[in-house]
Amino acid sequence: MTMKENHLFEEIVEHSVDEIFVIDRNGIVLYVNEACETNYGVQADRLIGASIKNLEDDLFTPSATLEVLKRQRPVEIMQRTTRGKRLFVKSRPVFDKETGELTKVISYARDLSDLNELRERVQKLEKQLEDQSKTQGAVFGDIIAESDEIQQVLKASSRIALTDVPVLLSGETGVGKTLLAKKIHSLSKYSDGVFQEINCAELPKQNRQIELFKYLEGGEGLVELPDRCTLLFDEISEMPLHFQANLLKTLENSDKSVRFIFSTSHNLEEKVQNGEFRGDLYYRLNILPVYIPPLRNRKNDIYPLANHFLQTFNEEYNQHKTFSPIALNALYEYEWRGNIREMENLIQRLVIMSETTEITIDQLPSIIKAGSISHAETLPEKLEQMERYLITEAYDLYGSSYKVADSLGISQSSAMRKIKKYMKS
Numbered sequence: 340m341t342m343k344e345n346h347l348f349e350e351i352v353e354h355s356v357d358e359i360f361v362i363d364r365n366g367i368v369l370y371v372n373e374a375c376e377t378n379y380g381v382q383a384d385r386l387i388g389a390s391i392k393n394l395e396d397d398l399f400t401p402s403a404t405l406e407v408l409k410r411q412r413p414v415e416i417m418q419r420t421t422r423g424k425r426l427f428v429k430s431r432p433v434f435d436k437e438t439g440e441l442t443k444v445i446s447y448a449r450d451l452s453d454l455n456e457l458r459e460r461v462q463k464l465e466k467q468l469e470d471q472s473k474t475q476g477a478v479f480g481d482i483i484a485e486s487d488e489i490q491q492v493l494k495a496s497s498r499i500a501l502t503d504v505p506v507l508l509s510g511e512t513g514v515g516k517t518l519l520a521k522k523i524h525s526l527s528k529y530s531d532g533v534f535q536e537i538n539c540a541e542l543p544k545q546n547r548q549i550e551l552f553k554y555l556e557g558g559e560g561l562v563e564l565p566d567r568c569t570l571l572f573d574e575i576s577e578m579p580l581h582f583q584a585n586l587l588k589t590l591e592n593s594d595k596s597v598r599f600i601f602s603t604s605h606n607l608e609e610k611v612q613n614g615e616f617r618g619d620l621y622y623r624l625n626i627l628p629v630y631i632p633p634l635r636n637r638k639n640d641i642y643p644l645a646n647h648f649l650q651t652f653n654e655e656y657n658q659h660k661t662f663s664p665i666a667l668n669a670l671y672e673y674e675w676r677g678n679i680r681e682m683e684n685l686i687q688r689l690v691i692m693s694e695t696t697e698i699t700i701d702q703l704p705s706i707i708k709a710g711s712i713s714h715a716e717t718l719p720e721k722l723e724q725m726e727r728y729l730i731t732e733a734y735d736l737y738g739s740s741y742k743v744a745d746s747l748g749i750s751q752s753s754a755m756r757k758i759k760k761y762m763k764s
């Protein structure tokens with residue numbers, strides 16, 4: 340080895356992150372590199388010449404080197420230092436080639452404290468995630484519920500699910516009343532029975548449902564219900580008046596083997612005032628009312644829902660579509676009169692029909708494009724909308740906060756802040 344090579348070699352060993360520790364056959368320290376300072380808080384030259392027996396317990400425990408001296412073979416152990424480090428130590432004996440006697444023990448120690456800490460943190464996070472998905476899985480399942488409004492609805496529903504009292508779900512068309520009814524069924528003691536939907540507007544036309552009704556009334560019907568079941572009377576306000584009388588009787592005589600859920604997208608109270616709905620039935624149904632707000636009043640759900648449907652239809656049609664930020668922003672601004680159903684149908688159509696991987700604003704229906712900066716009322720609202728539009732458009736175009744800052748003449752940190760504000764997804 341040349342002088343230069345020797346020097347290089349020394350440097351490598353000296354600066355190795357792993358500690359290198361060498362003792363002779365009597366357990367006297369011959370060499371230790373500078374990693375020992377971090378592991379034990381003692382400088383290397385104070386250790387050289389010391390006996391390993393004296394160092395054990397004072398600096399670390401147990402000693403891998405002593406084990407090697409005893410057993411004359413390689414040893415791997417976890418060691419704890421008095422500085423609180425956890426070291427993984429590999430110790431190897433070195434034998435004299437001629438006599439075969441042990442001459443030295445070389446040990447390599449790797450500090451695993453950080454790794455352990457990291458592992459503990461990961462384990463903790465995994466546990467948190469598991470707990471979270473357990474509660475969400477149990478209560479929310481596949482219902483997207485980012486907004487406080489819908490979380491309140493879900494909380495109330497999971498309490499309601501534990502009772503057998505009739506429930507009245509109200510909200511505009513497509514807000515998720517049927518989905519929620521199914522959720523209540525799945526969380527209730529009726530979940531092992533069937534969930535049956537009855538469309539009240541269609542009632543006079545459907546013989547099977549009339550038969551079901553006869554059965555519920557206690558008459559002899561062709562339909563038999565299982566021991567326990569949930570019946571969802573969809574659009575209850577559309578039920579003809581003569582059926583309403585039957586329903587009232589059924590509810591009064593119910594033996595609790597059936598869970599009744601009613602849904603309406605109309606104002607039942609108004610219908611009562613107009614004489615189109617029986618008041619006595621209304622009060623009977625309205626014991627546990629649950630109102631699901633329209634999507635435009637719970638904007639926090641828009642991005643998660645859009646992403647959820649994009650993912651679902653991407654999987655279904657084996658696609659990898661994404662939304663351009665500005666298209667996503669237009670979905671955010673839109674009024675969604677048809678609520679979640681409208682969004683679901685639109686995204687399904689876009690995933691199937693879009694010819695590009697990225698779905699851009701010009702592929703959206705013109706009503707959505709047009710609305711994207713229109714309905715702000717006050718000056719601050721209008722300014723914010725304009726800013727949202729400009730930021731998302733610039734980001735859409737350039738894809739970097741630096742270029743957005745440059746093109747709009749603002750600082751990069753301000754561009755960054757605004758991108759985060761307007762483009763959370």
Ligand SMILES: Nc1ncnc2c1ncn2[C@@H]1O[C@H](COP(=O)(O)OP(=O)(O)OP(=O)(O)O)[C@@H](O)[C@H]1O
Nearest residue numbers: 481482483511512513514515516517518604679680
């Ligand atoms: N929070 C949600 N997360 C995921 N999907 C949802 C959510 N809410 C509704 N949906 C979906 O939107 C569609 C419409 O929902 P649903 O049929 O339950 O609405 P509805 O209020 O019963 O409508 P209608 O009054 O017209 O009967 C369904 O495909 C449903 O799965």
